[in-house]
Amino acid sequence: VNLILLERSEVSDGGEVTLADQRAAHMLTVLGVTAGSEVRIGLLDGERGSATVAGIDGATVTLRCAFDGRRPPRPPLDLLLALPRPKVMRRLWAQLAALGVGRIILTNAERVERNYFDTHVLSEPFYRPLLIEGLQQCRDTRLPLVSVHRRLKVLVEDDLDRLAAGSARVMADPAAPESIGDVVPRHPGRRVLLAVGPEGGWSRFEAALLARHGFEAVGMGPRTLRTDTACVALLALAHDAWLRAAGDPRPA
């Protein structure tokens, strides 16, 4: 945890917050705070800042918060992901938030098993703490927006223009000759929507549907990766390509 995230409702008008949960335990046992210590904080979907430990009472920590007045921008990438096995999805939530995605759009596909949708892993009470864990790791405050779609065709034809308006669209395809670093610079300054298919790949129909709706195929060389490894690798490459295309290789 490199940032303690707070809900806006937790902070008093005077800028104080009293915590008695895992965040307090983390400050006391891992960070080893004492009265007067400074910790990095953030408001969920809001500003970052720093806080002074105003008091400790057993396992309870009271912070006095100061925010920097600037909300970090939403990450410039969105992910359209064919729903993986629950075990894989569980592992992905925190990593996706840490890598930085604005939206996580989960969808059905021909090679997605129907029962993958009947899991608590897709319930907000389950995944929200994992997304927050990822944000606290990477010092971001912007919670990814999550939506789950049962029909790929409806999603692509009816919903995507609203969910990812104006984005450059790329789809992972092991056979594609171009890489994400080739395609993204052709759309400088635009958000990027990255589509990642199921373990067995998109069906021919699905690939054609995506291509017809503007998705350009990008490969990753000859190595076929597991969905979770591929998502992390592709998001890293997409961020890198986006930053290069924006002409700002390493912003602060």
Next chain:
Amino acid sequence: VNLILLERSEVSDGGEVTLADQRAAHMLTVLGVTAGSEVRIGLLDGERGSATVAGIDGATVTLRCAFDGRRPPRPPLDLLLALPRPKVMRRLWAQLAALGVGRIILTNAERVERNYFDTHVLSEPFYRPLLIEGLQQCRDTRLPLVSVHRRLKVLVEDDLDRLAAGSARVMADPAAPESIGDVVPRHPGRRVLLAVGPEGGWSRFEAALLARHGFEAVGMGPRTLRTDTACVALLALAHDAWLRAAGDPRPA
């Protein structure tokens, strides 16, 4: 599993192999092979090829193998990794093999807890099947070489020139202004040795030691990632940079 890997000793002089383990179960239940089916195979650290199912007897599958006569090249990257928590290391083995590394050099560091070394996760009988799982996923045959080092200073001063002779050396450093895509192209054609520190980072002494031995610092933008996410992201970026520097963006 996209490739069934065989030990050289399992294949008869006549090119036949009889399997009754997980590989047989995978062929029968996931691939749904019958007599005459073709499957992709590989020899551990050797050639790839294809096999014909010559016979099925209950849970036992006999394959007739034909190899292509070419051993795939060792991946051009090596990883020097400060030993992470056993839980994280367990998750990493298969992913590292799938992403492609020639060597996995695990080391102690100031911020590595000593008891991380006392785990079965570092024993060859534990990690070898996981490395093979990763190779079978990505269709490679080259098993990463693994070594574990208790003293970073000895490793860097005495062993590294032998373990990674002639490699370009880069170290992940969140604060570095350059990216791996900036540094690797300055060393075209050379193998790349990527050093990734512990969760808390290298100590100042360790970072200086690495810098003195030729490691150039590379950043990944402002987001701090968990060790396993960072390894996957950095290896993906390093492969991409290496391929670009080699002037061959997407080899077959």
